[in-house]
Amino acid sequence: MEQQILSLMREGHRERALELMARAWAQPLGRFCAALVGSAAEGEDLLQETFVEAWRAMDSFRQEASPRAWLYGIARNLCASHLRRRDRRRGLFGRFFSDEGADSAHRRSSEENAVRTEEQRLLDAALSDLKPAMREAVLLHYQGRFSMQEIGGMLGISPVNARKRVSLGVGALREKLRPVLMKPENPRGGDHENEPEQSMSTDSRPRVVGS
Numbered sequence: 001m002e003q004q005i006l007s008l009m010r011e012g013h014r015e016r017a018l019e020l021m022a023r024a025w026a027q028p029l030g031r032f033c034a035a036l037v038g039s040a041a042e043g044e045d046l047l048q049e050t051f052v053e054a055w056r057a058m059d060s061f062r063q064e065a066s067p068r069a070w071l072y073g074i075a076r077n078l079c080a081s082h083l084r085r086r087d088r089r090r091g092l093f094g095r096f097f098s099d100e101g102a103d104s105a106h107r108r109s110s111e112e113n114a115v116r117t118e119e120q121r122l123l124d125a126a127l128s129d130l131k132p133a134m135r136e137a138v139l140l141h142y143q144g145r146f147s148m149q150e151i152g153g154m155l156g157i158s159p160v161n162a163r164k165r166v167s168l169g170v171g172a173l174r175e176k177l178r179p180v181l182m183k184p185e186n187p188r189g190g191d192h193e194n195e196p197e198q199s200m201s202t203d204s205r206p207r208v209v210g211s
Contacts, residue, residue: 005047005067014058018051026051029075032143036079036135038128046082050075064151072144073154077134093129126176134169141166 001024002043026047033050034043053074061070127135133155139148140154141162151162 002067005073006063007065009058009061012059014055014093017058017067018055021054021067022051025068025071028143028145029071032072032139033075035124035127035139035143036076037082038124042082046075046078049078053078065150069146069150069154070146070148073141076140108161110131122177123173126173129176130169130172134172137162137165138169 001020005020005024007016008020028132029050030043030047032043033046034040037043037046050071054071059179061067065073120211127138130138136155137151142152146154148159148162148166151166152159155162155165158164
């Protein structure tokens with residue numbers, strides 16, 4: 001699929017290339033955006049913006065990265081810009097409408113969380129508590145399924161540092177989600193503090209909030 005998309009991009013068939021991109025990656029990319037900004041509704045808007053921007057920028061694609069990595073890079077930049085704008089707006093509103101704004105945000109948050117499972121809400125909160133650099137690396141690896149080499153290229157760091165960010169992020173998530181992820185205490189008196197790293201293998205990756 002990716003090779004076909006690349007060929008279409010090279011030949012200037014933007015519509016068909018975007019159609020295949022959407023078919024292959026829209027769902028995981030939407031979850032990625034939602035998890036980065038902490039809102040399913042905002043994530044959906046950012047997903048649409050990503051494809052609009054990809055349409056505009058396709059002629060400038062120079063194959064420095066794969067089409068998938070390129071698309072995720074666009075989404076990541078849009079999410080980062082969105083978060084900066086949102087933080088500025090919240091700072092401004094907080095100065096003049098602090099009580100009303102907080103109540104309104106709480107109501108919106110409650111309405112969105114009402115449709116999620118308890119585990120998803122816990123994961124959403126845990127992801128939001130991660131440092132942005134760790135959150136991006138964890139989501140790119142587990143949600144985007146990028147390798148450490150690819151993540152390093154996207155974030156401008158070495159693969160070793162990419163692995164370190166993912167490892168630290170997963171460790172922090174484990175600690176936050178211990179009641180959900182850890183099994184009950186061993187009836188013979190043992191515990192699970194020293195569980196092997198394979199417990200976070202591909203088959204048991206943390207589930208990222210859906211869009």
